[in-house]
Amino acid sequence: MFKEIKVNYGSLFEEALLKEIEEIGVYKEVRKDDKLIEIGAYVKSMPLLISGAIKILREDDDGNELFLYFLEKGDTCAMTLSCCIGQGQSKIRAIAEVDSSLYMIPVQKMEEWTSKYKSWRNFVFASYHNRLLELLDTIDNIAFLNLDQRLLKYLQDKSKISDSNIVSSTHQEIAYDLNTSRVVISRLLKTLENKNIIELQRNKIILLES
Amino acid sequence: MFKEIKVNYGSLFEEALLKEIEEIGVYKEVRKDDKLIEIGAYVKSMPLLISGAIKILREDDDGNELFLYFLEKGDTCAMTLSCCIGQGQSKIRAIAEVDSSLYMIPVQKMEEWTSKYKSWRNFVFASYHNRLLELLDTIDNIAFLNLDQRLLKYLQDKSKISDSNIVSSTHQEIAYDLNTSRVVISRLLKTLENKNIIELQRNKIILLES
DNA sequence: CATGTTTTGTAACATTTGTTACTGAGTAAC
DNA sequence: GTTACTCAGTAACAAATGTTACAAAACATG
Numbered sequence: 001m002f003k004e005i006k007v008n009y010g011s012l013f014e015e016a017l018l019k020e021i022e023e024i025g026v027y028k029e030v031r032k033d034d035k036l037i038e039i040g041a042y043v044k045s046m047p048l049l050i051s052g053a054i055k056i057l058r059e060d061d062d063g064n065e066l067f068l069y070f071l072e073k074g075d076t077c078a079m080t081l082s083c084c085i086g087q088g089q090s091k092i093r094a095i096a097e098v099d100s101s102l103y104m105i106p107v108q109k110m111e112e113w114t115s116k117y118k119s120w121r122n123f124v125f126a127s128y129h130n131r132l133l134e135l136l137d138t139i140d141n142i143a144f145l146n147l148d149q150r151l152l153k154y155l156q157d158k159s160k161i162s163d164s165n166i167v168s169s170t171h172q173e174i175a176y177d178l179n180t181s182r183v184v185i186s187r188l189l190k191t192l193e194n195k196n197i198i199e200l201q202r203n204k205i206i207l208l209e210s
Numbered sequence: 211m212f213k214e215i216k217v218n219y220g221s222l223f224e225e226a227l228l229k230e231i232e233e234i235g236v237y238k239e240v241r242k243d244d245k246l247i248e249i250g251a252y253v254k255s256m257p258l259l260i261s262g263a264i265k266i267l268r269e270d271d272d273g274n275e276l277f278l279y280f281l282e283k284g285d286t287c288a289m290t291l292s293c294c295i296g297q298g299q300s301k302i303r304a305i306a307e308v309d310s311s312l313y314m315i316p317v318q319k320m321e322e323w324t325s326k327y328k329s330w331r332n333f334v335f336a337s338y339h340n341r342l343l344e345l346l347d348t349i350d351n352i353a354f355l356n357l358d359q360r361l362l363k364y365l366q367d368k369s370k371i372s373d374s375n376i377v378s379s380t381h382q383e384i385a386y387d388l389n390t391s392r393v394v395i396s397r398l399l400k401t402l403e404n405k406n407i408i409e410l411q412r413n414k415i416i417l418l419e420s
Numbered sequence: 421c422a423t424g425t426t427t428t429g430t431a432a433c434a435t436t437t438g439t440t441a442c443t444g445a446g447t448a449a450c
Numbered sequence: 451g452t453t454a455c456t457c458a459g460t461a462a463c464a465a466a467t468g469t470t471a472c473a474a475a476a477c478a479t480g
Contacts, residue, residue: 139348390437
């Protein structure tokens with residue numbers, strides 16, 4: 001299991017840090033659709049993603065959902081880091097998009113390593129940086145694009161994550177992620193199909209060439 | 211001038227760091243509407259805001275604008291920090307919302323201080339944290355609220371920043387910030403006026419009680 | 421295959437937001 | 451005061467998105 005850490009993070013972290021991660025980190029496997037973090041939950045450990053992908057969602061007080069971005073291997077969740085500093089409650093929900101494996105690091109180690117290891121510091125900064133860019137991208141999408149374009153991007157994202165041109169979702173699931181209604185998604189998907197951009201099947205959307 | 215730094219950051223930073231800031235930082239005053247950073251510009255120094263407020267904007271390739279959030283005293287721009295790590299080009303535009311004063315710190319110092327001063331490290335982390343929360347808030351607004359609610363929030367934000375219940379903007383300016391058209395803003399403002407939430411004057415919007 | 425459930429398609433209509441065009445009110449400069 | 455300019459108000463219409471309701475298709479189960 002541990003060699004996985006080396007493969008993904010070996011070039012980033014110095015030997016001593018890798019060793020600490022091995023000693024302290026807890027290896028964990030999660031299945032597709034497993035919930036990793038719920039909104040409001042207290043964050044006690046931060047994940048280093050080894051394989052798979054994690055979907056990060058936002059939800060408002062009325063239960064409206066919005067997909068933010070995916071975490072992939074080599075990523076960590078800056079939002080989690082962030083929560084360790086603040087009041088500690090998660091502002092987001094994290095759900096395994098596919099079967100995934102990760103190393104959980106207790107948050108207490110964070111500050112310690114931040115002083116001790118320059119490579120860890122850089123990793124954390126880079127992680128924050130990437131999350132900021134992702135959020136900006138999300139903002140661009142919802143602020144500047146129409147729903148049909150957002151939908152297409154969403155499908156392409158999903159396709160990329162699962163490394164397949166088939167997206168296995170119901171229209172309702174997509175509607176939740178984009179914070180709209182099923183009927184609207186069905187309508188837009190049908191339009192995309194008529195333009196020969198996708199092909200529709202039950203529980204399946206096939207992205208045609210590209 | 212320097213005592214300003216002490217007033218705003220004295221409790222955060224240790225003596226030695228304050229001293230370095232004094233030696234190395236460049237004090238700068240900007241006028242309302244002065245542009246601090248342009249999109250695509252290379253970021254060479256990071257600002258510590260002493261007084262006033264800075265408006266942070268996003269813009270897409272077609273020139274569509276979107277207001278993100280305000281920086282206030284005691285804030286720094288995590289986006290700037292972020293840019294120092296990445297390719298160095300700014301992803302956002304920063305414009306003085308009111309007359310403001312700030313200390314500019316050359317980016318080279320950043321990494322140095324991050325190793326050297328724990329308080330600086332914490333400040334930087336806290337800054338990232340705050341920026342992430344602001345961006346999440348922005349996302350909530352554009353994803354979950356209708357334009358009339360977004361408009362009202364925007365007016366309240368502006369009012370708070372200028373510490374006055376009068377917002378001095380034209381409808382066109384507001385439209386740019388919310389990425390919509392002047393006519394739409396005029397319409398919604400008129401509705402808010404009819405509900406006795408605001409009062410409209412030329413170049414001026416007065417927020418009534420609350 | 422009979423039944424119930426989930427998923428999708430579609431129509432009809434409502435609401436929100438965007439666009440174009442025109443008007444008049446307020447302001448500034450001369 | 452006359453003129454020019456900026457800003458705001460509004461109507462009429464267009465487009466995008468949301469809602470409700472219903473039916474058909476696909477699938478799962480017994």
